[in-house]
Amino acid sequence: MEKRYFSIAEVQQHTTIDSCWIVHDRRVYDVSTFIQRHPGGEQMIVQRAGRDVSRDMAGPPHRHSSNAQRWLQQYYIGELRQDGDQEEEEEFAQKKQAVRERSTANRESNSVMDARCKSVDPDHDLVDWNKPLLWQVGHLREKYDEWVHQPVDRPIRLFYSDFVEACSKTAWYMVPLVWTPIVIFFSWYSYTELAQGNTRLFASITTEYFIPVHKYCFPFLFLLGMFLWSLVEYLIHRYLFHMKPPASNYYLITLHFMLHGQHHKSPFDGSRLVFPPVPASLVVVLFFAAFHLLAPGAVGMSIFVGGLCGYVVYDMIHYYLHYGSPKKGSYLYGLKAYHVKHHFEHQRLGFGITSRFWDYPFHTVIPEETFEKNH
Incomplete structure (x- = not known):
């Protein structure tokens, strides 16, 4: 994948809900489509739009999990410009048209998956995302549990019919x-x-x-x-x-x-x-x-x-x-953050959806200290 480079001034032009860019470890991400899904609410991202969020994600108080870090990579669009990047940027501009044409051809030939799909690295994934997944996952064997708990932001097709x-x-x-x-x-x-x-x-x-x-x-x-x-x-x-x-x-x-x-x-x-x-x-x-x-x-x-x-x-x-996007401090806000923790970090805990009530007698509640600091 050819790299694209952005100056900090370019990144700072995208600070709205409709166009929201952030920087993490000198990599630029367009998180516009993720804002509404963020468990901490839209404003927590919008307030940090256009700047480096590396320290915010590392915590304290909100240390993001490895799955959250991996999830962010799906919105990667380029690198923050440094000295010596100009030549690579010009090379990218020359290849841009060819890349666009190749992407268009791929979308036209791929009638199975949604054209809006994003993936981390489909060429090196354990399954073929161009085919229904239901008949493939059984072959992952001992790799299945780890693979299925590494979330991606793309629709899934299960069946051929x-x-x-x-x-x-x-x-x-x-x-x-x-x-x-x-x-x-x-x-x-x-x-x-x-x-x-x-x-x-x-x-x-x-x-x-x-x-x-x-x-x-x-x-x-x-x-x-x-x-x-x-x-x-x-x-x-x-x-x-x-x-x-x-x-x-x-x-x-x-x-x-x-x-x-x-x-x-x-x-x-x-x-x-x-x-x-x-x-x-x-x-x-x-x-x-x-x-x-x-x-x-x-x-x-x-x-x-x-x-x-x-x-x-x-x-x-x-x-x-x-x-x-529940209001911060509300019951549903707490449930949303709790459920996101279940998906991204504690898949063997936090099974309550409408409430945490049954997690307590069955001893599967997500630890409060971990929950507060890591979400």
Whole structure:
């Protein structure tokens, strides 16, 4: 890759949200597309635009992780000009047209990946980014765990089939659009069933004594469902999404990448931040059947619909933690910084998404001192 050189005066001309350049170790980066995603908020970058951030990234108080340092390299655009760089800059200018033509040809011939993709070094990566990744990752074997936790800023294609690929992706608004009407309908159904006054619960499995369940119990059953979902959310994230597949098992590695590994590899792929409705519907049906067996009738339905609402809230919060800009000091601001730490430094800790509650009893909370100093 030919080097391009910039004077400090040129760098200082790019100090806005729309065009934001920074310098780190005499290398120039255009971080305009990253500003909104920064866990510390937009202003923390904008205030440092046009200048060297080496000391800020090294800390204290905010020492950035090795993954954060690596992530920065994706926005590299050139070097800060030094003595003797003029000749190299002129050489770059002569080659600029040829490079542009070659890049254009590559984009035209590459119909698989998004033209906006950025990569650190695709020629030396362990996979071929011009092909679907799902069938490649299993061959990484013992290298998979380290590779999948080195995030990149580019979209991922999983399948060869355009139809299957489309089913594996979705826009964030499809989640509330599909599931909110279902939550409303089943909430109404459960409430009206309880309102009839015919719902009873056994007080003891050894007697025939029943406890009536009134319609006023619905809000509490609904909230119980949301609370139970928060536990399910934690357990799925920790034990399924973050299972460590054996290096020798191609199929488990492939399954892990499909379920969650692809999200850690490309945490800002907006089309894969929420669960697509098609596969989600299969999981919802399984949970519905389980609740119907364990707690039939309006009581079980009330708890189930609360859990379904909890899922919708979870997916929306997860999307916001990646793309939102919460106000500094707010609850969501803390969650965003906490979740970014999970992605970039503590992949084996911090499994709570909507809250850190379950991280405490399961002893997986990110240490507070590390969290404050390193994010």
